[in-house]
Amino acid sequence: MRPSGISKPPFAIVLASAAAVLCACGGGGDSGASPTPSRTTAAPGTPPSPTITRDFAPTPSASSGSPSHASGRCRSDDLEARISTAGPAAGQRYAFLTLTNTSGSACHVYGYVGMLLLTASDHPIPTRVERLSPPGPQTVRLQPGGSAHARLQWTVVPGPRxxxxxxxxxxxxxxxxxxxxxxxxxxxNWNQGVVCGNGHISTTPLQPGAAPR
Structure with missing residues (x-):
């Protein structure tokens, strides 16, 4: 499937092994939110469990008075995701990830996204997400139709092993x-080609506005 919609992992074994990468802690906020009900049909077959690791220093937690603790956080149901090419460099590739508020009410995002790459046949690929700072996270308020973006970076040069x-x-x-x-x-959809370096992707925190063109 290729919708930019809500989906739970198609295999229970993948959900357990991929949780560390998919978890997108914002440096504060309600991390105990319940999973969203599935809207897709699971693909047949159960692939082997991938090796998934996290490769970043934890973001310091926001204080109890931080805006990220206020009501109105953007839920997955409220958002649509898009990935656009940001241009190559020597051995490096860049893309922008944009989240757009498709709900009828304002909400806010704060921090970093989580990510897991999969093949075209929906088999997980080991993915390591590194959180870049500075700049540090900021609360981004999204009006209906409003967007926030992050820049992604990875290498196409083979790494060890x-x-x-x-x-x-x-x-x-x-x-x-x-x-x-x-x-x-x-x-x-991921139309950005291969990710070397054992699935290492760096990401900035979400910033206000749609991705630069």
Missing amino acids: EPEHGACAPTPGLAWVTPPDERSHLAV
């Missing part, structure tokens, strides 16, 4: 994006 000839890893066809402090994810 990756093949030096041919593809360094399976080519992703889909990404599961988890908004800050949410547990359910958004499914979005």
Whole structure:
């Protein structure tokens, strides 16, 4: 499937192994939100459990008076995700991830998204998400139709224990994006090619506005 909609992992075993990567803590907020009911049909078959790790320093928690603790946080149901190319550099690739408020009410996001890459046949690819700072997280208020974006960066140069000839890893066809402090994810097409470095992707915190063109 390729909708930019809400989806729970199609396999129970994947949900358990991918939780560390998909978790998108915003440096504060209600991290105990309940998963969103599934809207998709599980793919047949159960793939082997991937090896998923997290590769970033934890973001310091916001104080109890932080706006991220206020009501009105954007839920996965409220958002639509899109990934757009931001241009290449020597051995590096960049993209912008944009979250848009598709609900009828204002809400806010604060912090970083979680992400898991999958093949075109929905098999998970080991993914490591690094949170970049500075800049630090900020509360971004989204009016209906409003957007926030983050910049993604990864390498296409094979890393240790990756093949030096041919593809360094399976080519992703889909990404599961988890908004800050949410547990359910958004499914979005990944048309950015292979991710080397053992699935390492760096991301900035969400910033106001749609992605630069």
